[in-house]
Amino acid sequence: MISWFVNLIGLPPDCAGEREGEMTDELLVVRAQLGERAALAELVTRWRVPVWTYVRRMLDAERADDVTQEIWLAVVRGLPRLREPGRFAPWLFTIARRSVNDRLRGEYARAREDLTADDVLTEDPVEAMVDRAELVNALSGLPVPEREILVLFYLEDLSVEDCARICQVPVGTVKSRLNRARRMLREHLQERGHRS
Amino acid sequence: MTEEEPRLSARETIERLAPALSTGMRVRAVTALLAGLSGAVFVVALWSSEPGPLPGRTHLAFTLLTVFCLAWAGYGGWLLRNRVPLFAAEQVIAAWIALAASTSVTTLMTIVAVQRGTGPGLVLATGALFVAAASVLAVRAHARRAALLRRVRDLTGRKEEA
Numbered sequence: 001m002i003s004w005f006v007n008l009i010g011l012p013p014d015c016a017g018e019r020e021g022e023m024t025d026e027l028l029v030v031r032a033q034l035g036e037r038a039a040l041a042e043l044v045t046r047w048r049v050p051v052w053t054y055v056r057r058m059l060d061a062e063r064a065d066d067v068t069q070e071i072w073l074a075v076v077r078g079l080p081r082l083r084e085p086g087r088f089a090p091w092l093f094t095i096a097r098r099s100v101n102d103r104l105r106g107e108y109a110r111a112r113e114d115l116t117a118d119d120v121l122t123e124d125p126v127e128a129m130v131d132r133a134e135l136v137n138a139l140s141g142l143p144v145p146e147r148e149i150l151v152l153f154y155l156e157d158l159s160v161e162d163c164a165r166i167c168q169v170p171v172g173t174v175k176s177r178l179n180r181a182r183r184m185l186r187e188h189l190q191e192r193g194h195r196s
Numbered sequence: 197m198t199e200e201e202p203r204l205s206a207r208e209t210i211e212r213l214a215p216a217l218s219t220g221m222r223v224r225a226v227t228a229l230l231a232g233l234s235g236a237v238f239v240v241a242l243w244s245s246e247p248g249p250l251p252g253r254t255h256l257a258f259t260l261l262t263v264f265c266l267a268w269a270g271y272g273g274w275l276l277r278n279r280v281p282l283f284a285a286e287q288v289i290a291a292w293i294a295l296a297a298s299t300s301v302t303t304l305m306t307i308v309a310v311q312r313g314t315g316p317g318l319v320l321a322t323g324a325l326f327v328a329a330a331s332v333l334a335v336r337a338h339a340r341r342a343a344l345l346r347r348v349r350d351l352t353g354r355k356e357e358a
Contacts, residue, residue: 024351026347026351027348027351027352030348031348032283034285034341034344034345034348035285035286037217040217041206041210044206044209044210044213045206045210048202048206048209049201056200061200065202065203065204068202068204068209069204069209069212072212072213073213076217077216077278077279077280077281078281079281079283080282080283080287081281085347
């Protein structure tokens with residue numbers, strides 16, 4: 001489902017799926033909670049680029065590094081209290097989203113909300129060979145709610161349920177935002193002369 | 197379009213987290229909390245066991261000392277809550293330090309109370325409260341660490357089986 005998007009964006013394969021021969025995130029989190037600094041360092045190393053990618057897609061380059069660092073600080077401070085180590089990724093992106101939202105508060109307030117809760121997730125309409133730079137440009141042109149859901153779902157490979165939890169909206173809203181985001185993305189690309 | 201990447205390397209990112217992971221800061225936070233609490237108990241015990249009516253300035257001095265100790269305890273608690281939360285192994289150590297501090301202060305205060313002839317009842321009751329609280333923290337810290345270690349074994353075992 002996500003391969004087309006990951007290929008387009010050019011993420012390394014290990015950002016998009018299970019990693020074989022490595023400690024699972026849960027094992028790393030539990031070891032970090034026990035106090036192993038090496039496990040914490042490995043977690044940071046593993047999730048550094050995905051977190052930064054999410055932040056960068058939501059904010060400009062100047063703010064992305066600062067906000068990413070803030071996120072890691074909040075992660076380190078919150079990690080001893082994380083009760084579900086197996087759900088590290090949604091927890092991490094909840095923190096990331098909160099930090100990004102702090103910077104985007106004004107932009108969020110202007111975002112228009114006209115969502116239908118019972119929209120269904122349709123097949124991807126933007127399945128085409130597209131220049132990666134075009135797609136990144138198109139992403140940055142989307143409104144914040146649509147952009148963040150697209151990044152979380154496709155770039156970070158999170159489930160609809162996890163996206164809903166992170167964004168604190170119902171699952172139906174996530175689906176409708178995804179539909180709308182893809183439609184907007186398609187329109188944007190079509191305007192620029194690409195075929196969907 | 198050139199490939200965009202974080203400006204900070206993994207190593208730099210981790211290095212910038214050093215203050216939040218600092219052992220020294222954790223020691224300072226636990227010390228501030230325990231010293232503040234112990235000091236407050238010590239001062240209040242002395243204050244309440246002073247023989248005869250005290251002049252106003254002495255009351256003021258005891259009040260200020262108590263507030264000073266409580267402020268340090270509050271600062272230590274705030275650090276541990278918001279700035280340098282303890283990981284499981286550190287929680288075990290901190291709980292044992294708390295237990296040792298509670299026992300020492302209770303013993304010391306009991307000796308002082310007996311020497312002053314004010315009776316050790318109140319001091320022992322207060323001390324028992326602190327010792328009990330520290331004991332609960334120690335038990336919880338051990339249980340939490342044991343649960344995490346079990347989880348590590350489960351996950352490691354599962355991985356080896358796979």
